[in-house]
Amino acid sequence: MKSAGGRLLAGLELDRAAAQPLHQQLYAQLRTQILTGTLPTGTRLPSTRTLVTELGVSRITVVSAFEQLTAEGFLRSRAGDGTYVDTLWSDAAPQRPMSRPPLSERGAATSSRGTDLFSEAPHVWAPAETESFVASQVASSAFPAATWKRLLGRHAGRTDPLAIGYSDPHGHRPLREAIADYVNDVRGLGCTADQIVVTSGAQQAFNVLAVLLLDAGDPVVVEDPGHISGRLAFQSQGCPVRGVPVDNEGAVLPDEHDGAPPARLACLTPARHHPLGIAMSPARRAEWIAWAQRNGSWIVEDDCDSELRYRGKLLPTLFGLDLSRQVITVGSFSKVLAPSIRLGYCVLPEDLVEPFASASSVIGRPPAMVLQLALTDFLAEGHLHSHLRRTRRLYAARQDALLDAIDQQMSHRVQAGPVDAGLHVMGWLREPVDDIEVARGLAAGGVYTYPLGEYKLTRQLPPALLIGFAGTAAEHMPQAVGRMAAAWDRWERTTAGS
Amino acid sequence: MKSAGGRLLAGLELDRAAAQPLHQQLYAQLRTQILTGTLPTGTRLPSTRTLVTELGVSRITVVSAFEQLTAEGFLRSRAGDGTYVDTLWSDAAPQRPMSRPPLSERGAATSSRGTDLFSEAPHVWAPAETESFVASQVASSAFPAATWKRLLGRHAGRTDPLAIGYSDPHGHRPLREAIADYVNDVRGLGCTADQIVVTSGAQQAFNVLAVLLLDAGDPVVVEDPGHISGRLAFQSQGCPVRGVPVDNEGAVLPDEHDGAPPARLACLTPARHHPLGIAMSPARRAEWIAWAQRNGSWIVEDDCDSELRYRGKLLPTLFGLDLSRQVITVGSFSKVLAPSIRLGYCVLPEDLVEPFASASSVIGRPPAMVLQLALTDFLAEGHLHSHLRRTRRLYAARQDALLDAIDQQMSHRVQAGPVDAGLHVMGWLREPVDDIEVARGLAAGGVYTYPLGEYKLTRQLPPALLIGFAGTAAEHMPQAVGRMAAAWDRWERTTAGS
The missing domain is CATH 3.90.1150.10 (Aspartate Aminotransferase, domain 1)
Known part of the structure; x- marks a missing residue:
């Protein structure tokens, strides 16, 4: 029968100055010795009395650590015969990172930058x-802090189920109504509140749309140069991206005669190309909508910066121009209000609303309720305008x-x-x-x-x-x-x- | 030359009681007629004077709508010869949802319920x-509303870049420290703040882990019965799930002799099986860790309900028992505090922290800063205990x-x-x-x-x-x-x- 007095005691270092109680330190160190195989199966531990003397700790410290280790299958007591390392953990494969799996391909790509x-x-x-x-x-100096604080404060102390519990996966209904009013007013989208789903910013919307509309391997067209996070979202969902160049009228259509299967989705920034700043021309808008119809493809319209316009007229959204319900518009309050509030929305063809809301719940659930409630009031009371x-x-x-x-x-x-x-x-x-x-x-x-x-x-x-x-x-x-x-x-x- | 007086006028319905101005109504209705092909290319529109008379609107209303439609490529004026429907939109394929694409397979599955x-x-x-x-x-009556409101109020009016801008993808550093203290204290995890990444609840963490660790088609083991949203997260990422039964010691290991490739990941609830409520036995914990090492697989440990224990001792987490760094623990404040605050965390092996934080930024970015700041104080001031x-x-x-x-x-x-x-x-x-x-x-x-x-x-x-x-x-x-x-x-x- 192996005994472990010296080896065990040599490996123990209790720190009386640490916040962690001594019995927990003893427990954790013995556990590590067993898991690493330093104390193999069947090893007999020194008696409680020996440990008390050698470690200079109280009996209750040793007993408490031994009891926990015994309850968890690390030690086994034999009546009148002391305490032994049990087979449970020490017989398991030695714990070494020998077979540690790599990241997924898309995970490695997504996280490489x-x-x-x-x-x-x-x-x-x-x-x-x-x-x-x-x-x-x-x-940040222009952030309407006093108003925002007042509106957050109005809802922060609520304890009703609406404010506390899991919330409507479509987003808070009055917020959807306020957003519909806002986008119809500012962007002339012509949508109803039923077509709005609240998201935690545009980035979450891209991911939900990728899951909802694309299987792994489905090609996606993105602008080159283009929105980095949007592209990464589609790549992280296993979809290869193809870039199209951008000219003075906006994103150029992909070559449809190169033998490659048509992209199932194009992600575009027509209001203001990101990052070059070009507004897509009416002619190019018509071409993209015809492209989507011809190929049976989706268009995700990232309407970024449309409200932050200093001169010139805004052109109608692709969403408003498309009657075949193949365009989804994504919006965010990150730039019109502040990135830190993490609130955005998707404007969807009617029949995509329920599927989007379910997928959105799977990907990330709706944003924190207190933020939704505060933003509702912020919009409804005209503060955003x-x-x-x-x-x-x-x-x-x-x-x-x-x-x-x-x-x-x-x-x-x-x-x-x-x-x-x-x-x-x-x-x-x-x-x-x-x-x-x-x-x-x-x-x-x-x-x-x-x-x-x-x-x-x-x-x-x-x-x-x-x-x-x-x-x-x-x-x-x-x-x-x-x-x-x-x-x-x-x-x-x-x-x-x- | 086609003229469109009767057809066009018959299709127009202006509502003087609507909130939308008349020129916008006229604009939108003419646009729809052109997009749908009701007014084909080359159609000559009635004169401004005729429309003013027939519709009973002011000249400025008609001119304003015509100007916008001309700017957007719907109409074209010929000097001294009136206004015509331009070729741009009406020559595009007739807008009908004939080729509308279906949802993706995983999107249909994810949203089917x-x-x-x-x-x-x-x-x-x-x-x-x-x-x-x-x-x-x-x-909800027990929610510490007064404290939470006070802490939110402390940070809601801040306008410094830390509180307003895009935030640290790992989560707010002091919050990571507070969470590390909390999980070490309550769960004995033995991790550092560097191993914590803040998430918008457990659901977001499942998605990020799926992207990071799994490619489409990689099999995943889940408990059957088991956590619905967790399973859907993996399915939505294109990964087939296989169920393992649950007995009195917790989830049973998968059959490794059925010829199927081993799962790359198992998602488990050892602290308290969801929904059956069984705590996984020490022996079963040892078996799962050996399984992960033998097969080069990951384990995602959903530590749900571990803090809400009324009797009996908590067993150590798989994370704490695993020395090969193949276990990731997911936690959430939804149940210990409130679902509506949407805050959770992941505890990761050191070398997964950076990849997880990048992938997390792609999937959904960190939670709203004001919530992170309030939760930091809530934890640090001992309110959660x-x-x-x-x-x-x-x-x-x-x-x-x-x-x-x-x-x-x-x-x-x-x-x-x-x-x-x-x-x-x-x-x-x-x-x-x-x-x-x-x-x-x-x-x-x-x-x-x-x-x-x-x-x-x-x-x-x-x-x-x-x-x-x-x-x-x-x-x-x-x-x-x-x-x-x-x-x-x-x-x-x-x-x-x-």
Whole structure:
């Protein structure tokens, strides 16, 4: 019979200063010794008395650890014969990561770019030392904090089942009504509240639509360059993506004579191409709808930035132009209000509403109820309209300030022109350098932008940076751009020297 | 040259009482006539003057609609020759849903059960007229509303970038620390904050894990009967599920000699089998861990209801017992706090943390920041511990009251015994009737339960209802059960008569 006095005692280290009680430490360390095979089956443990003396702990500490280990099948007591390592755990295969499975193919692809992309900017930063020109950043100073706090507070203390329990998978009915009013008013969508399903932002909607409409392997058309997260959503659902280029009228139709099976879905940004900022022409809209009908395909219309328009008329949505019910429009309150509230919606043909709501419940369930309740009041009381009026003016001024500052301080680096809508301008680089390297170099200097190179699928693109203007005050813009110019100079010196 | 005076005018119906302005109504109706082919290419429209007269509207109304239609490519003006339907839209394929694509296979499967399941109870109900024994319902009266409201209010008015912008894809760092402390304390998981990723509840975690670890077609083992939403998550990701039965020691291992390729992942509820309530034995835990190692498979441990334990010791998690880093534990605050807050977490082996966080950002992004900030304080200030102590006592009393009431009023219908943990008892039906029919009959009478039949995959199970006790006050229990008995009697008379 093996005995384990020395080996066991040598491996035990109890820390009297730790928050974890001593009996739990003893329990955990003995358990690990058994699981790793350090204490094999049948090993006889030292007596309670020995352990008390050797470890300098109380008897109750040892007994308590032994009892738990015995209850869990690690130890076995024989009457009058001490305590032994039981067969249960020590006879199991030795625990080594020898056969550890890899990630799935799509999981490896989805996660290969790491979490940097989604962080969009440092999560905690010192504004004194950094500048963010991140494209999707909103003006946090303009966030209607007092109103939002008041509306959240109105519902935060509710304990009725509606506010507490699992909620309607379609979203809160009054919120669906308020969203329908809003999109009909602002976007002329011509939909009813029954066609709205509330989501946790646009990203969740892309995933639900992928599950609902696509099987693994079904090809998807995306814009190239295009919306990164949207593309990743379809790829993560096992669907290969094919890029189509973007010209002055918006996304170009795919070649239908290349022998490849037609895509089952196209994901488009007609209101304002992301990231280039082009509004899709009426002719191109007609062509895409005809394409969907001809091929029996779906169109997902990401209506991003449609409300944040500074000049020019909005063209009708694909959803409104399509009578064959093959278009689904996705919207989000991330940019018109704030990314952190994680609320969006889908506008669906009537017969897709129930399937979407069920699939949505499987993928992620509806957003937290207190947020839905607060947003309902925010919309119904007209706060979003006044907030949009205010931020449109604010962002137009910030864009002007950015373009002025670039013109004065950085025209030798980038060429940038005004955009009609959205939160960023394209800064086309004057030199043929790698824009991803530039963005990294600027970030190392505390200045955050997005490189156009990140948005490409296969296409070669001239180098450019997306320079967001919404998050920086107009009066601070010259200084912010000055920091960008300085960071660029520093980076250039570093790379020249290396 | 075709002219369209009569046809066009006959089809127009302007509603002066509608909220939509007249020029928008005229625009929309003309657009539809062109899109549907009612007004074909080249059709000459009546003059502005004619329309003003015939429709009884102002000139500006007609001009405004014409201008918009012209800008969008629906109409074309010829100088001195009137206005015609342009070729752009009317030459496109006639818009009919002739080639409308079907749902994907997995989408059809995922959405086939409709939204009823996920609603879990009527969203808006009159407590005076209905009773809910829904299994996952919490005691809304016990929700710490004042504290929660105070904590939400503390952060709701913040406008700093941390509170407003896109947030850390891993979750708010202090919340990860608070969750690590909590699971180490309550569950002895032995993890660090670096191993925690915050999710929007357990359901989102299942989806992310499916994308991360499984490709379409990879087989998954689930418990039969078992957690419905968990199974649907894997199915919605294109993974076939195989059920394993559940005996008195928990889920039984799959047959490894049937020639089928081993499952790449098993999704288990060891703390308390859902819905049967069995705690997995130490021996079975050891077998599952050996299974995962032998086959190179993952185990997803859904640790549901582990904190809501009324008697007996909690056994260690599979996560804590597994040294080969093949187990991922999923947790949620839906039942310990409230489903409506949509917050949960995943505890991962170190090297899965970054891939999980990236995939999580693709599937659904982290939860709303104000909720993360409030939950951080709720945990760090010790409110969850006192809430758990309070609700454990409350739920134990409600369970006793339910069993007493069943014993006195319904023992001829169901046989129910006490459970050590969780929010529902199993009510085994005395008669061999279809439990799904019974649950529907009771729901029609305003009494909500879940039938065990909904939880089965292929296995034949004796009929039973899951009867939740957490949402009903102990003193109200006799009356609530009385209503169930009465609804059952009514349903039985109805079916007997039909």
